[in-house]
Amino acid sequence: AQSVAQPEDQVNVAEGNPLTVKCTYSVSGNPYLFWYVQYPNRGLQFLLKYITGDNLVKGSYGFEAEFNKSQTSFHLKKPSALVSDSALYFCAVRDKSNSGNTPLVFGKGTRLSVIA
Amino acid sequence: GAVVSQHPSWVICKSGTSVKIECRSLDFQATTMFWYRQFPKQSLMLMATSNEGSKATYEQGVEKDKFLINHASLTLSTLTVTSAHPEDSSFYICSARDGGTGGKNQPQHFGDGTRLSIL
Numbered sequence: 001a002q003s004v005a006q007p008e009d010q011v012n013v014a015e016g017n018p019l020t021v022k023c024t025y026s027v028s029g030n031p032y033l034f035w036y037v038q039y040p041n042r043g044l045q046f047l048l049k050y051i052t053g054d055n056l057v058k059g060s061y062g063f064e065a066e067f068n069k070s071q072t073s074f075h076l077k078k079p080s081a082l083v084s085d086s087a088l089y090f091c092a093v094r095d096k097s098n099s100g101n102t103p104l105v106f107g108k109g110t111r112l113s114v115i116a
Numbered sequence: 117g118a119v120v121s122q123h124p125s126w127v128i129c130k131s132g133t134s135v136k137i138e139c140r141s142l143d144f145q146a147t148t149m150f151w152y153r154q155f156p157k158q159s160l161m162l163m164a165t166s167n168e169g170s171k172a173t174y175e176q177g178v179e180k181d182k183f184l185i186n187h188a189s190l191t192l193s194t195l196t197v198t199s200a201h202p203e204d205s206s207f208y209i210c211s212a213r214d215g216g217t218g219g220k221n222q223p224q225h226f227g228d229g230t231r232l233s234i235l
Contacts, residue, residue, distance in 0.1 A: 032221050043122065043209050043226035044160075051221045090159070096221075101148045101165065103211075104224055108159040 002027045002098075004091050006107035013081045014115050021076040021110045023091030033074040034092040034104060035065055044090060050074060061085070081114045088112075118144050118214045122227025130235055131202060137195045137230045139210030145190035146212035150224065151183075154207045163208075166193040200234045207231055 003026045013019045025031055032051055036044040048059025055067040065076045074091060088111050092104040119142040127135050139149055147168045152160040164185055165173040172185035182204075184196040193212075197204050209229040213222050 034223050036223075036226075041207075041229065041231060043120075043228045044211075046223045046225065049221070049223055092224075101167070103150045103162055103165060106160050111157075 002093055002095055002105045004093050004105055004107035006089075006091055006110045008110050009108075010111045010113065012113045012115060015083055016080050019078050019081040019085070019112065019114070021089050021091075021112060023074045023076065023107060024072050025074060025091070025093040026072065027093055027095040029095045029097040031074075032094045032096060033065075033067060034094075035059065035063070035074075035076050036090045036092065036106075038088040038090065038109075047076070047089075081112075083114045083116050086112055086114045118212075118225045120210065120212050120225045120227045122210050122230055124230060125228060126231045126233075128233045128235065129200065132199055133234075135197045135200055135232060137197075137208055137210070137232075139193045139195070139212070139227050141191045141212045141214070141225075144212075144214040146193075146214070147190060148213065149187060149193040150211040151185065151193075151195050152209045152211065154209060154229075156207075160209065163195075168193075197232065200232070202234045205232055205234045 005024045034049045035047040038044050048057050050057050050067045058064045063078050088109050090109050091107040121140045123138045149166040151163045163178045166185045166187040168187045174180045187193040210227045211224040213224045
């Protein structure tokens with residue numbers, strides 16, 4: 001079975017400071033990992049993914065995430081937060097051995113508030 | 117990039133009405149689409165997996181007669197909430213994956229959601 005844990009319901013950070021949104025996962029095999037962002041009354045917007053290769057992946061809007069196999073983590077980071085980054089962030093996983101028709105498994109989401 | 121279009125964005129209707137929500141993949145073919153429901157300040161709940169040309173696969177606890185799914189073409193899936201009641205009020209989001217380019221490591225792309233309010 002696959003699962004994703006986002007241990008923080010809410011993360012608050014001052015504008016200009018670095019931000020981290022945590023994610024850990026559990027799969028029986030090897031993972032594909034994804035981060036999405038959701039703004040109010042909108043669908044989810046894809047930010048970045050880890051498939052293979054470099055553990056540090058870079059995505060949209062200056063976000064990056066680091067895959068750590070030993071810690072089964074895929075934390076989302078940004079060096080300098082903007083007020084406009086305030087949104088709901090979801091981490092998701094799919095086991096590489098699953099068929100392409102299986103849906104992603106999502107964490108419960110972390111609300112990021114960037115304070116000016 | 118891959119775009120998923122969902123319509124309508126907002127629906128307000130009376131109890132007992134049936135409401136149809138459309139989900140289209142605009143620049144790719146989607147043999148599989150996913151329907152989610154999201155309650156306020158909560159995560160996504162997968163309702164069903166919609167398969168082109170065959171029956172949808174519903175998650176446990178989701179009433180298939182209440183939430184009718186039709187996936188008649190490679191670019192269109194519809195969700196019909198039949199005889200809607202106030203407890204069906206929610207945010208419904210569809211999603212699809214472009215399996216044609218790169219296969220199963222591709223992300224799912226999401227529509228902008230439909231806010232359904234039943235009075």
